[in-house]
Amino acid sequence: MLIKKNIQNMEPYISGYQPLPEKDIIKLNSNENPYPPSPQVRKFFAEMDYSMLRYYPNSSSQGLRDSISSLYGIPMENILCGNGSDEIISLIFKVFLNIGDKIVTPYPTYTLYKTVADINQVLCQYIQTGNDFRINIQEFIDESSNAIFIANPNAQTGSLLPLEDIEYLLQNYRGLVVIDEAYIDFAKENSTALPLIQKYPNLIVIRTFSKAYSLCGARVGYCFADSKIINGLDKCKESYNVNYISQEIAKIALEDQTYLENTISEVIRARTYLRDQLKLMEFEVLPSQANFLLCRPLRGDAKEIYEYLVRQKIYVRYFDSERLNDKLRISIGTITQCDTLLHHLRTFYSIN
Numbered sequence: 001m002l003i004k005k006n007i008q009n010m011e012p013y014i015s016g017y018q019p020l021p022e023k024d025i026i027k028l029n030s031n032e033n034p035y036p037p038s039p040q041v042r043k044f045f046a047e048m049d050y051s052m053l054r055y056y057p058n059s060s061s062q063g064l065r066d067s068i069s070s071l072y073g074i075p076m077e078n079i080l081c082g083n084g085s086d087e088i089i090s091l092i093f094k095v096f097l098n099i100g101d102k103i104v105t106p107y108p109t110y111t112l113y114k115t116v117a118d119i120n121q122v123l124c125q126y127i128q129t130g131n132d133f134r135i136n137i138q139e140f141i142d143e144s145s146n147a148i149f150i151a152n153p154n155a156q157t158g159s160l161l162p163l164e165d166i167e168y169l170l171q172n173y174r175g176l177v178v179i180d181e182a183y184i185d186f187a188k189e190n191s192t193a194l195p196l197i198q199k200y201p202n203l204i205v206i207r208t209f210s211k212a213y214s215l216c217g218a219r220v221g222y223c224f225a226d227s228k229i230i231n232g233l234d235k236c237k238e239s240y241n242v243n244y245i246s247q248e249i250a251k252i253a254l255e256d257q258t259y260l261e262n263t264i265s266e267v268i269r270a271r272t273y274l275r276d277q278l279k280l281m282e283f284e285v286l287p288s289q290a291n292f293l294l295c296r297p298l299r300g301d302a303k304e305i306y307e308y309l310v311r312q313k314i315y316v317r318y319f320d321s322e323r324l325n326d327k328l329r330i331s332i333g334t335i336t337q338c339d340t341l342l343h344h345l346r347t348f349y350s351i352n
């Protein structure tokens with residue numbers, strides 16, 4: 001076979017099940033936003049000049065980067081846009097990591113880091129989080145590694161690493177530090193590592209339009225870093241990595257901060273509601289600063305509950321892996337969707 005050994009041997013990335021769109025399903029398995037994108041995006045589609053599609057898009061997402069730059073007060077030379085933040089993660093490996101290098105990441109976390117490491121023949125070393133799934137930053141400072149990847153808030157758990165810990169890491173580690181802030185908009189204020197990019201030339205902060213801006217389908221991510229890092233990433237990206245429509249609608253969504261704030265506060269309200277209701281139903285619920293809850297049923301088997309919910313057309317996420325296989329990860333839906341989920345959980349318990 002011509003397929004490279006490391007590709008033959010690697011485990012593929014497994015995404016949440018994506019059922020075909022149907023009216024009555026409730027999809028709480030990929031941390032998508034239950035609300036549509038900004039109504040300004042709909043207006044764009046209504047008025048879009050489709051003949052624009054004959055042109056190539058702007059290769060450096062200039063208009064979008066300009067808006068990101070004004071919103072955050074960060075120069076454009078410190079910003080790069082990607083075809084989802086997943087592209088940015090792949091680019092980081094392409095640009096910074098050689099065959100045989102090592103990255104360090106907590107366990108559990110976003111499993112794509114390991115997948116991309118495998119593709120690039122980079123070793124991915126997991127550091128176990130504590131009993132409460134908190135990250136002990138001291139354990140990450142290992143000069144034999146080349147990069148540290150931390151999702152903050154962390155994927156699968158929703159736990160937030162305090163900014164002081166990130167700064168401590170940057171003061172004590174010389175490799176590359178990647179902070180993936182896919183869920184930062186749902187976390188308490190001033191948790192972002194963004195202000196640190198001016199001070200530390202080895203820091204990359206990744207963001208996405210997928211979660212808080214409800215644009216998973218548009219595939220737009222971006223990152224902030226020292227201009228030297230941005231230049232390296234820019235050389236290696238696909239020339240037209242973000243398509244015209246996605247550049248336009250991401251810019252429009254970004255400029256509607258009022259809508260963003262409203263949807264975020266609705267999601268946070270539903271997060272508190274669902275947490276309290278699950279606790280009443282004998283679930284242990286991990287504190288979450290993201291748009292999902294990781295919870296463990298004290299009664300009944302997590303996988304059985306997962307399968308029961310699928311039969312009711314409710315999709316949550318079950319991970320058949322260490323420390324997660326007795327838990328469910330539930331994305332935060334609308335209050336109505338949460339109520340439907342809770343109703344079916346009550347039925348499950350009454351018949352079991």
Ligand SMILES: *Cc1c(COP(=O)(O)O)cnc(C)c1O
Pocket residue numbers: 031083084085086087110151155180182207208209210211216219220221
């Ligand atoms: C969802 C998610 C992403 C993926 O973002 P895209 O921009 O849709 O590629 C990246 N990192 C983490 C931790 C995520 O949970």
